[in-house]
Amino acid sequence: MSQAVLTVDLGAVVRNWRALGARHATGAVAGVVKADAYGLGAIPVARALREAGCRHFFVAHPEEGLALRVALGPGPMVAILDGCTPAEAAQGLTPVLNSLGDVAAHRGSGVRALLHVDTGMARLGLPPAEVEALAADPTLLDGIALDFVMTHLVAAEEPAHPMNAAQAERFAEACTRLPRARRSIANSSGIFLGPRFASDLARPGVALYGANPTPGEPNPMEPVVRLQAPILQLREIPAGATVGYGGGWMAARPSRIATVACGYADGWPRALSSVGVGLVAGRRVPLAGRVSMDLLTFDVTDAPEAVPGAMVELLGPDLTVDEVAEAAGTIAYEVLTRLGRRYRREYLAA
Numbered sequence: 001m002s003q004a005v006l007t008v009d010l011g012a013v014v015r016n017w018r019a020l021g022a023r024h025a026t027g028a029v030a031g032v033v034k035a036d037a038y039g040l041g042a043i044p045v046a047r048a049l050r051e052a053g054c055r056h057f058f059v060a061h062p063e064e065g066l067a068l069r070v071a072l073g074p075g076p077m078v079a080i081l082d083g084c085t086p087a088e089a090a091q092g093l094t095p096v097l098n099s100l101g102d103v104a105a106h107r108g109s110g111v112r113a114l115l116h117v118d119t120g121m122a123r124l125g126l127p128p129a130e131v132e133a134l135a136a137d138p139t140l141l142d143g144i145a146l147d148f149v150m151t152h153l154v155a156a157e158e159p160a161h162p163m164n165a166a167q168a169e170r171f172a173e174a175c176t177r178l179p180r181a182r183r184s185i186a187n188s189s190g191i192f193l194g195p196r197f198a199s200d201l202a203r204p205g206v207a208l209y210g211a212n213p214t215p216g217e218p219n220p221m222e223p224v225v226r227l228q229a230p231i232l233q234l235r236e237i238p239a240g241a242t243v244g245y246g247g248g249w250m251a252a253r254p255s256r257i258a259t260v261a262c263g264y265a266d267g268w269p270r271a272l273s274s275v276g277v278g279l280v281a282g283r284r285v286p287l288a289g290r291v292s293m294d295l296l297t298f299d300v301t302d303a304p305e306a307v308p309g310a311m312v313e314l315l316g317p318d319l320t321v322d323e324v325a326e327a328a329g330t331i332a333y334e335v336l337t338r339l340g341r342r343y344r345r346e347y348l349a350a
Helices: 010-023 034-038 042-052 062-072 100-106 128-136 162-177 321-328 332-337
Strands: 005-009 056-059 077-080 094-097 111-116 144-150 182-184 225-237 255-261 277-280 283-286 295-299 311-315 344-348
Touching (some): 005 010, 010 042, 010 344, 034 332, 311 321, 321 332
Parallel strands (some): 005 344, 056 077, 077 094
Antiparallel strands (some): 225 255, 277 283
């Protein structure tokens, strides 16, 4: 076998969803499965969550939503965060209305929708002036059934950040001015911020997939992903020899180098060049030299278990997505969503 293997534990996804539900006792918990379920496969993940009882799903684009609608069948809500047209909504999608223009486009259509209020992200959502306009003329929503009013938190992963309290206050005030509807405020980290961030629907994403929603604290989520890549070749090199493009890594002693089938074309961060690690039979081995398009090289001098065909673990319970992200100078979201399509994917049943 010369192909890396990405294993997704659907049972762990479901258990994480249930654990988040236990934390968010005031309302339902959705499954955010945008970006192909953060790189792990939207359809198998969503089907596992549906079977566990999840009835609300979020994606970014209408194309994602239409594929999910077919996979899930009628019933569960499939909400489109970036919005969709009335014709797309008629195919079973729930638009998120991000502006008065969106409201006008769906007025009179009879659609069920979510209204997004911007409380500080300055990205999508109705800004304060548009909230005021809607509050002054509720007939703008004629023919639209609001399932939820929602907002998106700016800094929920930092509990002491002043934006959290400011957004909770702005959202509560906006909701008093808008037509009565259920509320949705908390993302993954927001679920852990306390009672002010409880609502009728939480929208966790990355926490479902095992990343830590409480940085600096023990991770309350189960690991979901394991990525293993086979050793294609071993070679002995003398002290002073270099490895990989640019010759930037030099052996300080006679060394044994394992070439492994994974690279930046598979989504492995190039920023891990000469700073990343892998696991061989549970033993940490340093990444030697640059991450190249299809290959990684590891110094396995101290890992006698490294033989051709043996698997090097790149992600797993003992080498978490958060640790890899920190070493690469990025966040777990990016590591997960960059996982490539060249892996052989295996799903452990829920």
